Amino acid sequence: MAKPKIATDWMGACSGCHMSLLDMDERLVELLGKVELTSSPITDLKVPPESGVDVGVLEGAVNNTDNEHVAKRMRQRCKILVAIGDCAVFGGILGMRNFEPAYVALERAYEGADTTVDGKVPDSPEIMRPVVNRAVNEVVKVDVHVPGCPPRADVLYYVLSELAEGRIPKLDETKLTYD
Ligand code: SF4
Numbered sequence: 001m002a003k004p005k006i007a008t009d010w011m012g013a014c015s016g017c018h019m020s021l022l023d024m025d026e027r028l029v030e031l032l033g034k035v036e037l038t039s040s041p042i043t044d045l046k047v048p049p050e051s052g053v054d055v056g057v058l059e060g061a062v063n064n065t066d067n068e069h070v071a072k073r074m075r076q077r078c079k080i081l082v083a084i085g086d087c088a089v090f091g092g093i094l095g096m097r098n099f100e101p102a103y104v105a106l107e108r109a110y111e112g113a114d115t116t117v118d119g120k121v122p123d124s125p126e127i128m129r130p131v132v133n134r135a136v137n138e139v140v141k142v143d144v145h146v147p148g149c150p151p152r153a154d155v156l157y158y159v160l161s162e163l164a165e166g167r168i169p170k171l172d173e174t175k176l177t178y179d
Helices: 016-022 026-032 065-077 086-090 092-099 102-110 153-164
Strands: 005-010 036-039 053-059 078-084 144-146
Touching: 005 016, 005 065, 005 153, 016 153, 026 153, 053 065, 053 086, 053 153, 065 078, 078 086, 078 153, 086 092, 092 102, 144 153
Parallel strands: 005 036, 005 053, 053 078, 078 144
Antiparallel strands: none
8 A cells, every 4th residue: 555645844934843853763764664755845855746645744834925835835735734833833933023014024134133234125025025924724724733842753753653544643732732
């Protein structure tokens, strides 16, 4: 029987949730015996295949048009969509930008950062677009939410193992963390 296919991707994020995936250590090898990892930001192939996957995993919030494209593409190409981490589940720390107009964050990042000399906000339609940071489920339907910043490797292992067996993981209070 063909192994279930899994793809992962990230959006507005620090990549810590993918680092937590790697923290499964040797269990990653065991897991990869049960599933086919088709694409991921941490593999050579980055984009989920057009032919689709069984499970799509998204890290990060949706805070620009590219993130929105990534979220919709994964939703379109997977049967079960899993949001991992507080950024994906709730909007995370990136949601702080929602309290200020977009230009405040842009000025802080490009002009006012301690490491910036004579900086200016780049003239890009993508960057200049006012952004409202959103959790993934504000943009596309999410089937499994795994909060945590990041979710523990044990929890990610449990979630992916259950999905590999064709079951929807049950996340009780022993597995959930809210940071
Ligand atoms: Fe990073 Fe935490 Fe967001 Fe994951 S949930 S991307 S670890 S800030």
